[in-house]
Amino acid sequence: NAGVTQTPKFRILKIGQSMTLQCTQDMNHNYMYWYRQDPGMGLKLIYYSVGAGITDKGEVPNGYNVSRSTTEDFPLRLELAAPSQTSVYFCASSYSEYEKLFFGSGTQLSVL
């Protein structure tokens, strides 16, 4: 099992550019999440999904969009990138809303 796979691992964007962070899981988990981790801060939830076609905002959703067309994939879209979006992004999934989170290996994003 690959688990949770994120691409790319690193990316540098210019201010105002857009990009999509890809996340896919092969564990047939219904629940998927996007977090960001800033230095000296805890992970913060951006968006989550409880199943295909259902998404909802987390703690810090501004500047991001998500979609969930399949159980496996949960891409995160950044529109008009800003320096404040420089961070490490983690995708995660869980079998149910009560089970432990499985994290992808992260994407280091810099916006310059």
Added chain:
Amino acid sequence: RKEVEQDPGPFNVPEGATVAFNCTYSNSASQSFFWYRQDCRKEPKLLMSVYSSGNEDGRFTAQLNRASQYISLLIRDSKLSDSATYLCVVNRRANNNDMRFGAGTRLTVKP
């Protein structure tokens, strides 16, 4: 004030030492509690859940004090491989959709 607070450390201890981390949380209605481990530049991984009665997993013991709103992690007989950042995680609801992560406590175990 952060909702979940941890001493950032670093804690530098020799092999074989016992080390304890504390974590405080501000939302008294929080429902579930966890310790995650994060190696440098890696993803977090669940170390253990924290139950009201306290629980142990090998060299690791977790305690919860709801009245004082803190949880603790005790590591006995530290190994070099225990070097990592330990994240305190508090779930404000019964599900995963409202989890709050502490910034982490960094531990370095030295020979």
